[in-house]
Amino acid sequence: MNPHDPKGRDPKRRSVAVALVAALGLGWVPAEPAIAADAVHGGQLAQQWCASCHVLPANPKQSALQGPPSFRDLARSKTPDQLRVFLLQPHGSMPPLALSRPEIDDLVAYIESLR
Numbered sequence: 001m002n003p004h005d006p007k008g009r010d011p012k013r014r015s016v017a018v019a020l021v022a023a024l025g026l027g028w029v030p031a032e033p034a035i036a037a038d039a040v041h042g043g044q045l046a047q048q049w050c051a052s053c054h055v056l057p058a059n060p061k062q063s064a065l066q067g068p069p070s071f072r073d074l075a076r077s078k079t080p081d082q083l084r085v086f087l088l089q090p091h092g093s094m095p096p097l098a099l100s101r102p103e104i105d106d107l108v109a110y111i112e113s114l115r
Contacts, residue, residue: 087104
């Protein structure tokens with residue numbers, strides 16, 4: 001029991017509750033944690049959409065003497081934001097990709113896992 005509060009209420013809990021009510025009243029709500037991208041799903045997307053042209057670690061027999069960079073090279077040379085921007089735009093000679101933003105995040109997570 002708190003000696004400063006004869007009813008046994010914890011002043012720290014009360015101050016947290018007051019702060020929360022004030023924050024909500026001002027329209028501020030803490031951001032929810034972002035959903036983590038799924039690199040395993042990104043690997044599946046890479047097999048589906050990219051393996052016919054790009055060298056993927058899962059295809060060791062594949063070689064790229066010429067042509068598009070391997071995914072390991074992309075992981076070493078591009079930032080995650082550069083990869084996202086690239087995947088959101090038309091790719092010139094590449095077939096059109098129909099990837100959602102979460103799928104792009106998954107594919108980027110897969111590429112990043114190859115660093």
